[in-house]
Amino acid sequence: MDKNSNDHDSINIGKNNNDNNKKTIEDEEYINNKKRYYIFFGLIGLFLIIITNIASLLIPQFASDMFWPKILNLWGLIFLISAIARLYIMRARPMWTRKTRIDEYDERNSLIRGKASYATYVFTICSLALLATILLYLDYNFSAILITVLIFMEFIVLLIFTKYYGDRL
Numbered sequence: 001m002d003k004n005s006n007d008h009d010s011i012n013i014g015k016n017n018n019d020n021n022k023k024t025i026e027d028e029e030y031i032n033n034k035k036r037y038y039i040f041f042g043l044i045g046l047f048l049i050i051i052t053n054i055a056s057l058l059i060p061q062f063a064s065d066m067f068w069p070k071i072l073n074l075w076g077l078i079f080l081i082s083a084i085a086r087l088y089i090m091r092a093r094p095m096w097t098r099k100t101r102i103d104e105y106d107e108r109n110s111l112i113r114g115k116a117s118y119a120t121y122v123f124t125i126c127s128l129a130l131l132a133t134i135l136l137y138l139d140y141n142f143s144a145i146l147i148t149v150l151i152f153m154e155f156i157v158l159l160i161f162t163k164y165y166g167d168r169l
Helices: 002-058 060-064 067-092 094-105 107-137 141-168
Strands: none
Touching: 002 060, 002 067, 002 094, 060 067, 067 094, 094 107, 107 141
């Protein structure tokens, strides 16, 4: 009987090792996807900075406008620095990245994120409705109509995504 239990234990150990290797491969795929994502955003930031500075040099009207060059350079810098920081964290703390992956796919955290997202969605809709009411009161009818159309579009998009993700799961 001891011999059978040892064989059974060795079979389980082999399965666990394969599961661990599978998780490691999934972790590596997750890490590589995240790296590509951060590199993409870093390149967008670099592209914004380069295009903004080239446009400022070539188009005098663009350079004289102080708002857009500053805003575009600022967003480019934000994208670039955040991408570099995330890539550095992924390289310096690989266990943190693996923990983040586990937390991202944990059912409890998914439920919390879903409830927080829905509460934020309802708050945004209520805020837009309040803003539309205030704009109507101030006789900004066109702006109020635009916001009302946006609210209805939000409901339509919610129904579409609910159907889409309901079919996927």
